[in-house]
Each structure stands twice: as C-alpha cells, then as structure tokens.
Amino acid sequence: MSQKLSSEETRVSPEEPVVAPVSESGSLRRIRYTVHESPDCLIYDRSEKPQIYLYDVYDGGITHHTKLTNHVIGFVLEGSISITFPDKARHLHRKGQMLFMPSGSIFTWNFQEYTQLLVYRLHNPGFRLCEKFPVESLYVEDSKYLWPEQGSQETKPKERFSMLKIHPGLLQRLESVRDCFTDGIRCKKFFEMEIEAFFILIRCYYDKKELYSFMRFIMTGNMVFTEYVRLRWKEYYTVSELASSMSMSAKHFSRQFVQFFGQRPSVWMANNRARLIFDELTASNKPLKQIAFDNGFSSISQFSIFTKKMLGKNATEIRNGEGAYPDN
Numbered sequence: 001m002s003q004k005l006s007s008e009e010t011r012v013s014p015e016e017p018v019v020a021p022v023s024e025s026g027s028l029r030r031i032r033y034t035v036h037e038s039p040d041c042l043i044y045d046r047s048e049k050p051q052i053y054l055y056d057v058y059d060g061g062i063t064h065h066t067k068l069t070n071h072v073i074g075f076v077l078e079g080s081i082s083i084t085f086p087d088k089a090r091h092l093h094r095k096g097q098m099l100f101m102p103s104g105s106i107f108t109w110n111f112q113e114y115t116q117l118l119v120y121r122l123h124n125p126g127f128r129l130c131e132k133f134p135v136e137s138l139y140v141e142d143s144k145y146l147w148p149e150q151g152s153q154e155t156k157p158k159e160r161f162s163m164l165k166i167h168p169g170l171l172q173r174l175e176s177v178r179d180c181f182t183d184g185i186r187c188k189k190f191f192e193m194e195i196e197a198f199f200i201l202i203r204c205y206y207d208k209k210e211l212y213s214f215m216r217f218i219m220t221g222n223m224v225f226t227e228y229v230r231l232r233w234k235e236y237y238t239v240s241e242l243a244s245s246m247s248m249s250a251k252h253f254s255r256q257f258v259q260f261f262g263q264r265p266s267v268w269m270a271n272n273r274a275r276l277i278f279d280e281l282t283a284s285n286k287p288l289k290q291i292a293f294d295n296g297f298s299s300i301s302q303f304s305i306f307t308k309k310m311l312g313k314n315a316t317e318i319r320n321g322e323g324a325y326p327d328n
Contacts, residue, residue: 032182032183032184033183034183035183035184035185037184037185037186037187039186041187042278042282042321043187043188043189044186044187044188045186045187045188045191046186049069049070049121050121050186050188050191051120051121051123051188051191051192051195052118052119052120052121052177052181052191052194052195053118053119053121053181054116054117054118054119054178054181054182055111055115055116055117055118055119056116056182057079057111057114057115057116057117058114059114061110061111061112062110062111063108063109063110063111064108064109064110064111065107065108066106066107066108066109067104067105067106068101068102068103068104068105068106069103070103070121070122070123071100071101071102071103071121071122072100072101072103072105072119072120072121072122073098073099073100073101073119073120073122073198074098074099074101074117074118074119074120075097075098075117075118075119075120075166075174076093076094076095076096076097076098076099076115076116076117077095077116077117077118077171077174077175077178078095078114078115078116079094079095079111079112079113079114079115079116080092080093080094080095080112080113080115081093081109081110081111081115081117082109082110082112083099083107083108083109083110083161084107084108084109084110085106085107085160086106086107089160091161093163096165096166096171097163097164097165097166098163098164098165098166099161099162099163100161100162100163100214100215100217101160101161102160102161102217105160105161107160116178118174118177118178118181120194120195120198122195161217162213162214162215162216162217163214164206164210164213164214167201167202167205167206169201169204169205170198170201170202170205173194173197173198173201177194202214225246225256225260226260226261228246229242229257229261232245233269233272234276237295237296239253239254239265239266239269242265242269253265270306270310271310273295273306273310274306274307274310274311276295277291277295277306277307277310277311277315278311278318280294281307281315281318281319282318282319282321288300288303288315288316288319291303291315292315300315303315304316
C-alpha cells in the first residue's frame, strides 16, 4: 500500500518556527521538515517492505490483504483498523493499541476512517529486551505459570495475535518515529536503532507477565536455539563450527536452523557476515587485513572475492563509498 499524504502538508526548513494547526476534522496537521538524506546513500531503504513503515490513510474503505513473512508489531496511532482472518473471524483495534502478529499469519485489514498504523517488521528471529535480559528469559520464568503443562505439551493460546495498550512513555517515541518517517527518513540504521529502542522501552514500561503475554507466540523452548545463534554466530566461520558449539551434527543443526530462520545457515551467516564487514569498512579505520582476519579470511584476495560477491564491490571500493548495503 502506498502512503497517502494530506494535501495540506508542507515542507519547511528546520530553522523556521512551525505551528501545527488543527484541520476541520479535528485531526492534527503536521508540517513536514526537509530531510537531507540522499536516496543514493548505501543504507537508504528502497525495499518494498522496509523494517518500519507508516500506513497513513486519509480516506476510509481501504482494504489490504497480506501474508506475513516476518513477525510484525503494529501500533494504532490514530483511528482504527479491522482485521479479518480466513475463517471470517474479525477483530477491531482502536487508537492506543499495539498488536503482535506472528510470521505466517494470513489476514485482511480494513481502514474505515482516518488511520495511522505504524508497523515494525522484525527481520531478526532473536530479540533482546536489553543487554542483560534476553527474550528467552521470559519463557524460563513465566511459561509454566501462563501455559500450564499437559503432559509434555504446552497449552498454546487460541488467539492469532496478542495485544497491549501503548504506554504513554512508549507513545512519545513512536510518535517521533512516525514524524521522522513522514519527513522522508528511510535510513536502515535508523530503523534498526528504533526497533532496538522499542524492545528496551517495553522492558522498562511493562512487567514480565505483560511482556510474555504480548510475545507468547514466539515464546517456546526454541527461543534458546535462535537466541544462541543470534548472539554467538560471529565467533564461528562455518556452519560445522557453529553446530559443533551446540553439540549438534551439521545436518541436524541445518534442519533446525531452516525450521526457525527460514533459510539455510550458510546463506544466513554469509548475509550477516557481509553486513558486519560493510559496517567495519564504512564506519571504522581498521586496516583491510585486520577486518579480513577478524572475519575468518586467510587472505585479502579471498576477502575481496567475498565482498565482491556479497556487496557488489571489493573491500577498497566499499571503503571509498561504493557497493550496496546487504538486505536482510
């Protein structure tokens, strides 16, 4: 769905004083600021499904059909949305609510009035609520209390999504992200930073039982597997090494990995290694030999072959501002 902006919105210089007047309908008209961000930037998000997106709908009656390929968190900042599932079950969500929709969900959402829906797509299957509190800690502490065991099987919830009221402290941050998106900011690093900030803030503003309830669709013992991979993969340079660190055969590890991550471990590791190398080449002054050695390459030529394949240019060219930031 393309973003639909009000014709009353204008752009101004950041130095000019601004006043946001109120429209006839009573909704706040926000004046847009000029953004000096070039679409040619290597980390400008040109994808059809960026990590953060704003559905800014000024006319009702718009319907959107979707099948999620990532976990999605939606924040209803204005208006309301109606969500209908294939079995015709329908749910109405209003301003001030946030929804967790697990990957694989199939549904139709309908906007019946002026609505702002801010969407966070969670490309990474492992999450941390803060540096000292990985998500799987919620499973260890609260799963038995919230999902009584029946033999060896957990009692899964029947709902297809979970919901929480947006805390006022979190709302301030979300409104700021909305405004930045409306201004035209499409920086991948900004998106990643804001999603990380979101997890830190919900750890601050909600108790553990609320967090578990909100994220219950991914709260399984398998979180230990995905979190370990996410936190430790940098230490290993091959699938076999990573599998061995978990006392698993490469074959069994690969089956588990594809089930939880949706792609082969070799592909996932190469993509994430490329992102790590790109950051080191563009944001540090480390010598190329050191970056190559730190990432498991035995020679500069081998390192350059990898960067050429994954990033479109060799290491020297990337350091000089060429190449492309790897997508998830």
